[in-house]
Amino acid sequence: MLALIGMSATSPTRAQSADLVLCDRVAADPGDPDKPADVRGVAEIAPADVATAIKFCRVAAGGSRRALYQLGRAYAANRQGTEAVSAYRKAADKGSTSAMVELGVLLATGAGGTTDEAQARKLFERAAEAGNPRGVTNLAALSKGGVLADPVKARTLLAKTAETNAEAQYQLGIMMADGVGGPKDDVAARGLFEKAAAQGHAGAMERMGAFAQSGRGGPQDTSAAKAFYEKAAALGNEDAKAALKRAECPMAIRDKRGNLVTNLCW
Structure with a gap:
């Protein structure tokens, strides 16, 4: 880490690369379609890594929608709900399907402070149409009266994405x-x-x-x-x-x- 920080002090381009590497290391989502194949990712950001994730993802977010989404994950792990929603929304606007899914979950459940099922459905639909598997399953699970909305459609959409x-x-x-x-x-x-x-x-x-x-x-x-x-x-x-x-x-x-x-x- 010290070597990476040392490089960041000498070159703006390499600084951005170092910040993104560190952001990926502690905050990448294993299921994010934007994640490079050589980045392992973590299911949950470790409490000891939250501050590091916020620090480096915040810098890297200026040039990477993946880092912006990961910044949202870090804020969520730190119980900063307002900041997490803001980061997810910005990442979704830039095309991050994982951010669409996370923002949709917050809106569907009201965990982000506001409940908006219609907007959540739109976000899940955008993510699903772009091939995000979690967008597909969340769209199917968005229910009324405990009944799955459209599991047949969900299965069809998943089949299109499941090749790779x-x-x-x-x-x-x-x-x-x-x-x-x-x-x-x-x-x-x-x-x-x-x-x-x-x-x-x-x-x-x-x-x-x-x-x-x-x-x-x-x-x-x-x-x-x-x-x-x-x-x-x-x-x-x-x-x-x-x-x-x-x-x-x-x-x-x-x-x-x-x-x-x-x-x-x-």
């Missing part, structure tokens, strides 16, 4: 596994999870672990299941961590009512 996008593969796999928006197809779902897992998608790795463990949609393979769980857990996936814990402590002790008392480990 790991998040789309994962989301489409979930819909196929659950039979949402079309027929249930465990084999196809497993194939999609496998493709997304190969691209480093933690959620898909966890699903591959579950499918391999139970033999769902393909052969049962406990060794492969454990490997998938371990990879997903290393990326912070809580479901995978829980699955590994259950494997270590498989014997459940329950009371007369069937409530879990403890697990025996070996």
